[in-house]
Amino acid sequence: MNRVHEGGCLCGAVRYRTKNEPVRGGVCHCRSCQRRTGSAFGIGAYFKEADVEVRGELGTYEFRSDESQRWLRNQFCPSCGSTVTWTIEALPGLRAIAGGTFDDPDWLRIQRHGWTRSKHKWLVCPPGVETFEQSSLPPPK
Numbered sequence: 381m382n383r384v385h386e387g388g389c390l391c392g393a394v395r396y397r398t399k400n401e402p403v404r405g406g407v408c409h410c411r412s413c414q415r416r417t418g419s420a421f422g423i424g425a426y427f428k429e430a431d432v433e434v435r436g437e438l439g440t441y442e443f444r445s446d447e448s449q450r451w452l453r454n455q456f457c458p459s460c461g462s463t464v465t466w467t468i469e470a471l472p473g474l475r476a477i478a479g480g481t482f483d484d485p486d487w488l489r490i491q492r493h494g495w496t497r498s499k500h501k502w503l504v505c506p507p508g509v510e511t512f513e514q515s516s517l518p519p520p521k
Contacts, residue, residue: 383400383401383487385398386483387464387481387482387483387485388481389436389456389457389462389464390461390462391459393458393459393460394437395435396433396434396435396465398425398431398477400431402426402427403426403427404491405423405426405489405490406426406490406491406492406494407423407424408493409494409499409500410445410494411498416454420503421493422478428475429475432465434465436457440455440456441456442454448470451468451469452466453466453467454466462478464477464481465477465478491510492510493509493511494511495513497513
């Protein structure tokens with residue numbers, strides 16, 4: 381199915397369009413995602429790179445995770461600071477779109493919650509989703 385989803389940053393300077401369904405949808409509760417989002421977790425819809433078109437200037441901040449030492453390239457609007465997209469070393473060829481930036485985020489289905497050992501104690505993962513105390517990704521090579 382060739383579904384199109386659109387969204388962008390808070391100020392509208394960065395817009396994107398995705399096609400097809402994401403390869404995966406996940407929530408990450410690691411401390412790095414908590415810090416980079418300023419929230420309880422990060423929500424990502426991971427698409428094939430070719431299925432994502434971004435318009436507008438993006439700033440980039442790259443860091444390595446505390447535990448796996450794999451890189452994450454966070455991309456954000458330089459005007460309003462909204463994180464829009466990122467890529468991670470562990471999933472080459474995929475681009476994540478920040479779940480809250482979709483114009484209509486209600487279509488997104490979350491299949492997994494990772495790094496639940498770091499989740500806030502008041503947060504309860506919904507029944508029927510996979511949960512992982514650490515990463516749900518393959519270990520580094």
